[in-house]
Amino acid sequence: MSVPVRQNLYRKYRPQRFSELSGQEHISRTIQSAVASDRISHAYMFSGPRGTGKTSAARLLAKILNCLNLEKGNDGLPDCCRVCDNCRRIEDMNFMDIIEIDAASNNGVEDIRQMREKVKYRPAEGRYKIYIIDEVHMLSGSAFNAFLKTLEEPPPNVIFVLATTDPQKVPATIISRCQCFDFHSVSRRTIQTRLEEIVRLESAEGTFPAFESEALSMIAECAQGGFRDGLSLLDQIASSTSEQPVKLDDVLKLTRRLSYTTLKEVTAAIFAHDLGSIVKLLNELYSLGYEPLTIGRDLLEYLRRCMILKIDADANQLLDLPAEQASEICKQVAVLEVRYIIGAVSRVERALLNIRSSFQARVLLESELIRLGLGDEIFASEAMEKRIEQLEQRVAALRKIAARPAGISMPPARDVSPAVPATVPSRPVLTSLPSRNSAPPPPLPENVVSMTGRQSSDPVLDFRNAVGRRSNVCQALLINAKIKKPEGGVLVLFLEQAFAAGKLKEAKNIAMLTEAAKEVFGNVDAVKILVPGNSSENVPPPPRESHREQIARLDEQARQKVLQKPSIADAVDTFGGEIIDIEE
16 A cells, blocks of 8 residues: 655645745736737746745746636736646646756756757647756856757747746856846745745644744744745744644744844843853853854844844834834834944954854854944944054155155166176166167266266255256156256256257256256356267266166166157156156
8 A cells, every 4th residue: 555645845835826926926927918918938037046936937837828728817817727637737747748957967968959859849738848947057058059049949839948046157148038037035924924824724634733923933034035945944843843832942943043032132232331241141052052153143134133223213124023023123222323233243244254264163253242342442443443554554655755766766776796797687678778888978078977866966966856846857858967067157968868958958948957957056047958979078988887887877778768758758747657667
C-alpha cells in the first residue's frame, strides 16, 4: 500500500489563478489585459527577488494561454477556469507543451541546440508551447549567442518565459527582445495575511498548530519579502513544535532573532549611556547562544527604525510596524539628535563588516556598543581628530610650497662616479638636445653671472624672483640666461635660444624686466637682451664643466626647449603651472 507524499506548504499553496498572485497585481493586470486583447508577446522576462512569484506567474501565463474555458474575474479580466482538461493537466505537471529548463544546470551551448531542435515542432496538446527557462542569467555567453536568433524569431505558437534573480547578468541583446516585468518584494503585512489564511485552511484539514498573531508577524518579517521563505519557515516551525498555540518566543528560538523587547532594552541602555547595562545585556545574549553577527544585524535594523521615525514620526507606512511599537520608538528617540542616531547606524554597520573577518567578534561588538554608549563625547572627539588631520594635511602642503624655489624647480643633481664615463644622462631627455661632444657655447664676458642658481649671487636671485612675481613664462625663459651686472644704467642678459630672446624682447616683457631690474638693482634704466654668437661682445671661454654640471645643464636645456613651444608657454602663463619632469 503506497503512502501519499505530503507536499510542502509553498508547493501546496502555489497560486493557481492570477487573482491569487498576491503582491504582484501590476503584473497580473498587464498579462490578463494582453490576453483579453490578444496581444501576446513571443518572449517575456520575469525578474525580481527570490520567492516573489516569478515561476508561478510563468506557469499561470502558460495556463491562461492554453485554458479551454476562460472565466472573467470581478475586475472583468480573463482568468483560468481550473476545471478544463488543460488546466488540470498543467496543475498536475504533466502537460506536454510546458517545458521547464533549469539554466543553472543546463547552461551550455549543446543544451540550447537541443532546445532549438525541439522548438520547431508544433504544440502537441494546447494552443501554445511554453518554454520556461529559470535562472536564465546562468547561461554561458556562447549559449546566449546560440539562443539569440531563436528568441528573436521563434516559430509560431511558441512563447519563451525567462526568469532570473539577477537581470544585470543577462545580455542587453536578450533583454531587448523580451517584454520585461519586475517582481517586487512583498510587504510584511501582505505575507502575514497570507500566512493567517493558510493556517486557517491547514487547521481545518487536520492537526496543524495555531499561531499567535505576533508569531506570524515575526515569520513574515524573517521572510524578507518572499512568500516561499515565509511558507517554508511556517512549515518548519509547525513541524518542530508541539505547543498550542505557537508563540513569539518559539519563533525567536528557531530563527535566532532578537525580540523587540530585547532590542529596546539594549538601545535604551546605549541612549542612556549606561555602560554597565550594555555589558550585562550582551553577556545575557551570549549565554543564550546568540552570535555577535546576529546581535549586530538585528540591532542595526532597530536603529534604522529609530532613525526613520526620528526624522518622520508618520513614516510607519514605510516600516510596516505595529502601531504600538512605532509609538514607543518615537517616544524613545524624542530627546535624541538625528546626528547621533545616524552616527550609531554607521558605526554598527561598519562593525558588521569587520565582524566577518575578526578573530574576536565578541570583543569588537562590545567595544563598538560601549563607544556608542559614551554618547556625544565619542562623536566630538572623532570630529576633533578629523579636523586635526585635515589641518595637518594643509600645513604639510603649505610647507611644501614654501620650501619650493621660486619659478620652475630644478631636478636634484645626480651623483656620477668619476670612474664611469658619462655617456648618456640617467633620465631621458629630448633627442634634439646638443650632445656633450658638440662645440662649446659662445663665450660670455667675465663679469657675467649664471641665473641657474648654481653660481648666482643674491641680487641675481632677487631679480629672478622679481620677474617670477610678474610672469611665470618670463621667469622660465630666463632659467638658462646669463646676466651681466648693470653698467651705465643698462642690464645685459645673454640667452642661448633665439625664441627666448625674441619673446623677452617684446615691448611688454622689456618693460616688465626693466621694472624688476629697478626693483632689485635700483640704477637700471634699460634692459638689453643678446644672443652669444650674434653679438659683438668679446667674451672669454667659460670654465670647464664637470660631468654633474653638464648633466644638469642638459636637463635644463630640455626644460627650456619644452617651454619654448608657444602652446606650452601660453598654458603655463595662463594657469601658472610648472614643468616637473620631461619624458620621451
